[in-house]
Amino acid sequence: MSEFEGKAILITGAGSGIGRATSLSFAAHGAHVWVTDFDERSAAKSVELIMEAGGRATAVKLDVRLEDEWEAAFALTDTHVTSLTTVVNCAGKSILADTFSMSLDQLRLVMAINLEGAFLGMKHGIPRIAQSGGGAVVNISSIMGLKGQARMAAYCGAKGAVRMMTKAIALECADLRNKVRVNSVHPGIVDTPAWQKHDPEEATMLAGAGGASGVLDAHEVAKSLVPIGVAASPEEIAETVRFLASNAARHITGAEIVIDGGMTAN
């Protein structure tokens, strides 16, 4: 029997990229996946892909910035699920802007999605995971939560805060002996639709390379920025997330796992 058989997992930002790949990965290993995204259609598409592959999943609209939507999503899992064991906080957004022209609203948006979203997922998710007998939270941060990058102050600030909040809440869970582990994952360059969401000027600034064709290609950028020369696939990030949620990671909490092809090694 697969490790996640009979277990339920809730994933945010699951309509695209890493969130979608993670949803497919957990479903392939037996979990019932609650696929959440603020874009309902993309969440429904992820569920369709899971079902085509023979898995089980439910799409839920969830804007991670909104506490009432978190409460509504968990009210649904409370009704239908006996053992919610994992929450993956994957929804994220970056804005490329120099600090001196960035508006406070832009900063707040990035903080709200990346940091407040993860906070709300933990605030409402951890008591439920504990009630199921334990499990894990995995927060998707970034290498920009570990090192600075010019014109990315909002994103670096948010992802760095996710990293530290992860550690603080991991220790709270440890104090409570509630058997909930909390870890963060720090990808470098991952080939997801996020890269195409930047306009060409932003793309060139963001990457320090690429953008020449007007469409930023993670693989092109990775050739110059990633020591091993290639971008990660979303499936490679998903495998680490699944490992952190598994019993094999039972002694890992408050930790950060970097998946960056060597970008932070020097």
Ligand code: NAD
């Ligand atoms: P993506 O753009 O492919 O997917 C992000 C998803 O989040 C989308 O489906 C979007 O609809 C959803 N989303 C955005 N705002 C939301 C909100 N308020 N509430 C709910 N859902 C919302 O991006 P991705 O590359 O798969 O990124 C996933 C995570 O990985 C993010 O946290 C990102 O910061 C992080 N990350 C990505 C990379 C990379 O190179 N792609 C590198 C490091 C970290």
